[in-house]
Amino acid sequence: MARRLLSRAQAEEVLEQLGQEKGELPAFVGAANAKLHALDMEIRQCRDQLCGGTVFVLVNTVSDEWSQLATLHKAEEIALMKVLLEEMFEANNQGHAKESMAVSGVRALNLALGTGMKMQKVQETLDEFVEEGWLRRTDSDYYTLSTRGLMELQPYLLQTFNEPADDNEEADEIAPQIKLCFVCGDMVTLGQRCRNPSCFLRLHNHCATQLFAASQRPACPKCTSTWSASNKVGPE
Numbered sequence: 001m002a003r004r005l006l007s008r009a010q011a012e013e014v015l016e017q018l019g020q021e022k023g024e025l026p027a028f029v030g031a032a033n034a035k036l037h038a039l040d041m042e043i044r045q046c047r048d049q050l051c052g053g054t055v056f057v058l059v060n061t062v063s064d065e066w067s068q069l070a071t072l073h074k075a076e077e078i079a080l081m082k083v084l085l086e087e088m089f090e091a092n093n094q095g096h097a098k099e100s101m102a103v104s105g106v107r108a109l110n111l112a113l114g115t116g117m118k119m120q121k122v123q124e125t126l127d128e129f130v131e132e133g134w135l136r137r138t139d140s141d142y143y144t145l146s147t148r149g150l151m152e153l154q155p156y157l158l159q160t161f162n163e164p165a166d167d168n169e170e171a172d173e174i175a176p177q178i179k180l181c182f183v184c185g186d187m188v189t190l191g192q193r194c195r196n197p198s199c200f201l202r203l204h205n206h207c208a209t210q211l212f213a214a215s216q217r218p219a220c221p222k223c224t225s226t227w228s229a230s231n232k233v234g235p236e
């Protein structure tokens, strides 16, 4: 459990090994959390952006978002992660021009070498970030945030990249740098976007499926443009 993440099926398997019924899972998680809170930890449930399945992640509840990374990695490795996150959420998150929220393998290497790290060390560190479940490497050689990375770093990312809402302006009118899913409210780094360039409505793939289940002609809930699943957020 190096990644501190279990799928629903894995969690149910653990439960069965403990002689409990599958249906007991919510009660079991609740009981576990009552004990874990004393250790400043908690099991959180979320949906995996890639497959839409439910996953359970063990997270710290008090320490700052970087503490887990910081206990495992040296300062130069943390600096590398920050550079990668800036590339994902700024350079590669430019609305309709570019919304991959990812970094190509080649670009990641170049950025890392720019921080002064040696080539071999760079590759090792990137592999560790993947191994520990912070980053996911796609088949087309892009790095994106994994489910664990998203869950643990979301508060840091929103604080870092999104301007605080100004009381004088209509919060609805300003596009945030990192956009949240209309259905579930979590960050979307893999999913679908409204075709209207001035509309910042985003959906996870599984949330779009749920939202448009009964729609003959899916339309954006905000601007009413025709919705197409082919307008993607995420790497190609």
Ligand SMILES: [Zn+2]
Pocket (backbone or CB within 6 Å): 181, 182, 183, 184, 185, 186, 203, 204, 207
């Ligand atoms: Zn969603």
Ligand SMILES: [Zn+2]
Pocket (backbone or CB within 6 Å): 194, 195, 196, 199, 200, 201, 220, 221, 222, 223, 224, 225
């Ligand atoms: Zn729209």
